Amino acid sequence: MVSGSIPSTAVMSRLDSQDVHDVQVGIIGSGSMGAGMTLLFAEHGATVGCYDTDKEAVKTLLRQSEEDKVVDESKVYGFTSLAGLIHAFPRQGQNQPRILVLSLPHGSPADGILDELKDLLDKGDVILDCGNEWWADTQKRQAKCERLGIHWIGSGVSGGYQAARHGPSMSPGGSEEAYAIVEPYLKQWAAKTPSGEPCVAYIGPGGSGHYVKMVHNGIEHAHLSILCEVRALLHGVLDLDNDTIAKMFEEWNEDGPLRGNFLVGIGFKGLRFKEGDGIKNEQGIVEEIEDKVTQDADRSEGTGTWSAREAMNRHVACPAIAAAHTLRIISADKFERLAVVHNLSTPQPQKKPVKDGKLDPELAKAFHQATYGAILGAFVQGLELITRTSTDEEWGVSLATCMKIWRAGCIIQSDAICDLLLPILEKFGPSQPLNLLESCPEIASELAKTYASLKKIVALGVETDAVIPAMSATLEWLKSVGGKNLPTNFQEMELDYFGHHNYDIVGKTEKGHHKGRYHTEFKST
Template sequence: MEVKQIGMIGTGSMGGMLSLLFAEHNIHTHFYDPSKQHVELLQSQARDTGHTNKITYHADHKSLCNALQNDDNKPKVFMFSIPHGGAADDSIDALGPYLNAGDIIMDASNEHWAATERRQKRLAPKGVHYIGMGVSGGYQSARHGPSISPGGSDEALEAVFPFLQQIAAKDGNGRPCVAKLGPGGCGHYVKMIHNGIEHGMMTALCEAWAVMDTGLGLSYDEIGSVFEEWNQEDGPMRGNYLVGIGAQICRTRDSEHGNDGGAVLSRIRDKVVQDADDSEGTGTWAAEEGIRLHVPHPTIAASHIFRVASADAAKRAAVKGAVGGRILPRKISGITDQAKFIRDLRQAVYASFLMSFMQGLHILSRASEQHEWNLDFVNVLQVWRQGCIIQSDFLVDLLESVYRSGQQDNNNLLANLTIAHELRETYPAVKTVVLRALEADLHVPALSASLEFYKYSASTSLPTSFGMY
């Protein structure tokens, strides 16, 4: 089915950028958003980009649906880009009187996979298709081409797949970063796991930044140069999105603030709130799924817990006062070869990144078995090749080669000889970095969790034997 027009519900940072992307592909976006601010911003952006003839505001759902009707009675196509939870149910209620058999709703929100499956069952008797569709990469990718993970009925996926291929990010070989993943809520589940992996990777990278900043006393520009070198050289950090933007963040200046040369990093609070205030639930859900499915995921879980602790700055300040401020990160002493230590740090971050990927894929594999989604993990990796936060060319190449070899246990990637070799090579570096960081009271929950995960996963002599006596 050729999609020539679409009904967009929700035009915040993601929905607004997607609307502009559709317009550039000559797809008319009819949109509704209860926020006057969102409406005015998108209308202004449409004027600035010359797309006013392709982006049309509607004041209610009836007007929106009437605009999508056509003479040949083709199915109406909608996309949601709204907060998770009840907003989607409210939108379905509002659209309900105007929906016909064959109409398709693509939920591009960060929604819980079980809620997606509940809505699919609700709409199926009317013949309305509901696709749970993760969209990755933030508003920048939404504007230029995101990573897309759709799940739903074969009929619905087949109908919209040409459209999704058209708007999706393209990898270095021009292949779209989208795949027909499977039935039910698997699309939103894959996006949830993407975000869990993202939290593991992001925390490990934050820890590396602090090791260089506080532990080694490097300037922000010097740290930016290290990240840039990691990202550009032909090594394990090649083509890694987080490392690449990490270099940019270190060098970002704000002329209005003279502190530390105007470096924006010098005035950002150590406070991550979206996991604790429930405005973004995917990290919490990913950690919960690992526990529910009995899949060890310590890098992801430790990272999530660290972010939650970060959110309550007042509580941390009270504890700091109670202990007299005696546990303070400080410079690492006794580093005689700083260049070698930074190389070890790169290996430690790489190992933690790889652990995050494997832990997420293990959860995904167990869920696929439980729900009979029959996920193709080469397809999952293709979705993550470009346009998403966990884009990492070297890592995805490595993991794809493992899956294509057929020599892997999807529930135990650590036992694959290729991956075992990679981790065996990084182990001394991870151990060195974690030990030196702990000596200096630096915060390394993700790096240390990765180290322990590797150690106990490779051991058949665990101290749990004592607890079982």
């Protein structure tokens, strides 16, 4: 056991050693995710070499391998040069491809590493990109690697840094040949369901793996927004204390339609923390945390932005995802927002305390059902985005496979919802169904049961000026997709008036998204 900041002799002996030739897996990037995966792989018996240009970060990781009780530190080596890492794999002629795992920020860092690696690797070697990456960039790198005779797999890794250490959900995409090389390792490393099934599967060709992870994160953003909006209503409007809300979330997490929901689970645990880094508050540390989310605005996190953009580009209605993203953007700059608050002077959320600090059972039930409906709705929206893109790109992604790998080790794990969706989705082939509410009446029926509760909770938010964008967007989405007659006939009339866009006539509409055949000359040109 080693502690403190002074590197031990053992640590230094495992740093940039030229005598190591048995590395099985290389990790590029020793941040929280890369460090977690290094320790995870070593725990499962792999000899791992971790590379980073930051020597102190590599030393820290080597110390962590000594301090971790379930890791054999002799299986963890650190390198500050890529050539040193590659040299540490078995010599050529062993007929075993090198496996290199990237854990880097999205964008140019991966391109830079590839440029450095291309002259160091041999044909048949595999690069497994486990960062959050834009799917089209993944496909460009795959094409470049194919010309070099090496493999590039784009794999989503979910669950955050804690899952990276203990077993994440993984969504690899690329060639089936490349996947076959890494599959035995991935099945060891991935999170396991209670029955022992690994939460990893081949998603499809090209950038499909990174795309599925992107949408996973879009759904995650919606869920995060829904839960913070619900908590704001319960605490900021109805004046329930955080311990009471924590108990409510815990009960939801134990039984009912939100059973086994990861975010509900960490929500009730987090609300009970009274002390944290720089914070101490008997009402809960959440009271001292600033109401700003910066990961999108500072460009350190791209998946929420990409998900919202893809929904627009692919013409898939994902309003909860878009509303959640918008809220994060608005929240990011607190000083700018306060200046706008001053200029607008609109009403702030009003208190409407419940009697004796307890919810009426019917209202409590409505909150439960409304939260469930919004979270299920975000799943439906995200899954439809996956099938639309899979169809467009000819990836053949299975929604059932997506649900299977989301059963553990990921942020959107929701056991009861998975139990609902998985048997329904297993009936469909690749890239199907494009419209879940059309093709899956069971899902539509389940959402319909939550409509009245959603309406009641959104009405409470409107009455009290609470901020509930994802919840209200979900209600409006249900009203719209379930609307036999929408107000858009007036919009179509005006479009034809000024733009000659044509229209269909009631009773003579053709199936699909085709432009109408009729035009009225409202004003002579």
